[in-house]
Amino acid sequence: MAMAGQEATNRQIILKHYVEGIMVKESDFELRDSKVLLLLHPGNRDVLVRNIYLSLDAYLRLLLDPTADSPYDREKPFSPGEVITGYGVSKVLASNYPEFKPNDYVVGITGWEDYSVIKEASTLRKIPQIGLPLSYFLGVLGMPGLTAYAGFYKVALPKSGDQLLVSGAAGAIGHLVGQFGKLAGCYVVGTAGSEEKERIGYDDAFNYRGETDLKAALKRHFPKKIDIYWDNVGGKMLEAVLKNMNKLGQIPVCGMISDYNLAKPEGISNLFHIVTKSLRMQGFAVTEYEHLYEEFTERVSGLLKDKKLVYFEDVSEGLEKAPRALIDLFEGKNIGKKIVKICDPDCKSLIYHGPTL
Amino acid sequence: MAMAGQEATNRQIILKHYVEGIMVKESDFELRDSKVLLLLHPGNRDVLVRNIYLSLDAYLRLLLDPTADSPYDREKPFSPGEVITGYGVSKVLASNYPEFKPNDYVVGITGWEDYSVIKEASTLRKIPQIGLPLSYFLGVLGMPGLTAYAGFYKVALPKSGDQLLVSGAAGAIGHLVGQFGKLAGCYVVGTAGSEEKERIGYDDAFNYRGETDLKAALKRHFPKKIDIYWDNVGGKMLEAVLKNMNKLGQIPVCGMISDYNLAKPEGISNLFHIVTKSLRMQGFAVTEYEHLYEEFTERVSGLLKDKKLVYFEDVSEGLEKAPRALIDLFEGKNIGKKIVKICDPDCKSLIYHGPTL
Known part of the structure; x- marks a missing residue:
């Protein structure tokens, strides 16, 4: 478990500058190390998580260039210097939000970094234990x-x-x-x-x-x-x-x-x-269609367990691979759902990058 | 009434040649006089009509040029030398079709000519007498x-x-x-x-x-x-x-x-x-949506009679004006429904062009 007040290295994928021209380049991003206190202050509804899987999605393209004729009202482009955010699967380390407690696994919008403090925890969803891999909740069950x-x-x-x-x-x-x-x-x-x-x-x-x-x-x-x-x-x-x-x-x-x-x-x-x-x-x-979530989860997890539906994942290992993985997605190189694995679900395999959890 | 066997002059608007380039020209058409026997032979289901009003419609553009990338399956382009056909209001002169009798007014696909023998009379609709002008059945009631x-x-x-x-x-x-x-x-x-x-x-x-x-x-x-x-x-x-x-x-x-x-x-x-x-x-x-025809006729004729709906017509007088009227439609010069009036509903005013009916 994260220990209150413990400091950890937090690797982050940062938008270095806006994309110029059509193609996204790895040099549009940078990997930056920062320090994070594995601590939540009281008096808010934040959740502190260790990120495990990141989802690479096409809509992210529209957020890398503020001149794009993007009609997405709800999503503003990233600013240079800002950490990229997107869907991810994470493990809760500490929570001020009543619905989540430490060791829960959650899926929702998080940062492209080792650790995130999620301020809009109401948008997270707790991942149920139904005998299917956590990463499925970014894809076939997400x-x-x-x-x-x-x-x-x-x-x-x-x-x-x-x-x-x-x-x-x-x-x-x-x-x-x-x-x-x-x-x-x-x-x-x-x-x-x-x-x-x-x-x-x-x-x-x-x-x-x-x-x-x-x-x-x-x-x-x-x-x-x-x-x-x-x-x-x-x-x-x-x-x-x-x-x-x-x-x-x-x-x-x-x-x-x-x-x-x-x-x-x-x-x-x-x-x-x-x-x-x-x-x-x-x-x-x-x-x-979020009101269909239960019906969907039940039917699709049933199909998966009965092997009537086959799910493909295309996994890049390591946070530092995220920009390249995103570009691969834009270039159509993936087969199945493109994700980045930052650490094992038990959060121990990449322990070098952070403190014992 | 038309007299059996009587011969009449039948003016016709003919497609002279296919439209070349973008704009339709009057010279793409010609007015031709032919003779017609105002007579129906027995043994078929034809209807002989005197045409009164013609409807000018945008879809006709697609039938004037066989190279147009037209996906209309049901309508073939006109051939050069052929009389133009389209919606019209007509008076029945003679009928082998049980639903129609002489002096009925009908609306449906007819020729751009004084007289037409309509072979697919099942596509015609008899115009009910509801105290609204006949021409309305090409527009607001059509x-x-x-x-x-x-x-x-x-x-x-x-x-x-x-x-x-x-x-x-x-x-x-x-x-x-x-x-x-x-x-x-x-x-x-x-x-x-x-x-x-x-x-x-x-x-x-x-x-x-x-x-x-x-x-x-x-x-x-x-x-x-x-x-x-x-x-x-x-x-x-x-x-x-x-x-x-x-x-x-x-x-x-x-x-x-x-x-x-x-x-x-x-x-x-x-x-x-x-x-x-x-x-x-x-x-x-x-x-x-033809199944809505009755509901539609009742509601819209009610609105017209109550003056809650105003209907605009843009009338060109004379069969020979039909090509110009069609071009005016394509050029967006009309206000309201563009029609051509060939003769008065009693079919007497342009009597010069044909025999006494």
Whole structure:
């Protein structure tokens, strides 16, 4: 256990300066050592945690550049010199918040650092002990999982026999959507950005980077055209899909990652298919579906335990790897959920970096 | 009444050749005189009609150029030498179809000509005598009216206090949507392409052609941002609107007229607002809502008789004016529903062009 008043070295990933241009570079970040007192003062509702896993998520791109045309009201860009924050799994060391006590594991917004004092502890969720790995709560049992679950079952409204195209098919969300599609009786084609990611239990898959004519590729892969397009990428893929959709098709829009890295995103010039085919494009945020959390956890943990759902993780070990891991995510190099492991769940393996807990 | 076997001159508007380039020209059409026998042979279900009013509709643009990337399955482009067809109001001269008899007035797809033999009479609808002008069944009581009604009440799902932007605000559909918006308690701003069209009972209106910065114009007109955008135009206006939408906003997509006239439509590069604001873009076609026809007719004719709804028509007189009238529509010069009047409802005033009926 953390001892009151004990000082520890706290390694932190800091935004050195805003990203310039399109591509994020490791040199945009720096690893800084600071000292932290493993102590909570009374009179507040803070929680002191040891961070274990960090989640790498596409939305972070929008917070690295204040000139991005970002419409996210609730999230302000990071400031240079500030520690990066994002979803993580942590162990509680000390708590002034009644819901959490030392040794609890929690998931929520934390810092990219060894230790964090979390001021908005109400946004944390205690991780239940259900015999599945802690890291799953950043993915299949966390926000990406709920995004896939709610987006597929509540937004896409699938019917058996539907022709489903999943973009970002190898990603944290996409590889789950594809499997939900199979479970729902859909014909599922996945598309991703590299060869080795092509087949993760789909009926068919293709690497969009290998196609010079996306419209023709989709026509070939979907002789019956597309009923549901799980859009995680936007851009040219969306344009090609619009051309190949069936009437009354559904396009749940989970992300437009191809636009996040572009100073001037490519325009889509055939949106008139929305009218002429009576398509529905529905953007959604996982926060709108948090009321489904219990139903989701029960169903998805059941599928995992019954081995009807396979979950992929892509783990980088060491806090210092976080910037590179984030860039890998932006470059589409991951298979499954991209996370960083800072220390073992018992918080002992990287003990060198801090005091005995 | 038409006399069996009587021959009449039938003026016809013919597609001379396909439209080349973006703009439709009068020289793409020609007026041709032909002879027609005012006679139906037995053994079929044809209906012979005298055409009275023609409807000018934006979708016709897609049928004038076979190279257009048109996804309308059900409508093939016209062939050069063929008479133009579209919605019209007609008087039945002779009928082999049991539902119609001579002197009935009908609305449906007919030819741009004095007389038509309609082979698919099942698509015609008999016009009821409810004390409103016949021409209304091409507009406020026809497809445009039902489009406005179904799109607004069943797709846009308005709530009192919603901030509503209507594009194509002076058009056949738009000027009705704006008034439905006021009746539903919305704050309504209309936008159209000329000065004189600005105010038709809206809370506010602006001429988009007078704005160099559409995003700024919308910000000025909607300090509370936009909850519902009635999209009839697509293009740059949609792009500016996306930037100014409120979260969970609705975008019923009724048309993308700005794309119909363009060989290479302008791309929209900020669709990521659909994700980040959880917007719904829903294309729809009036044909999906024909089951509402009775409810719609009753409610809207009631509003018209009570003077709670004002209907605007923009009438060109004479069949020969039809090509110019269509071009005026494409150029956005109309206020209200654009129609061509071929003859008086009693079919006597233009008697010169045909035999006594």
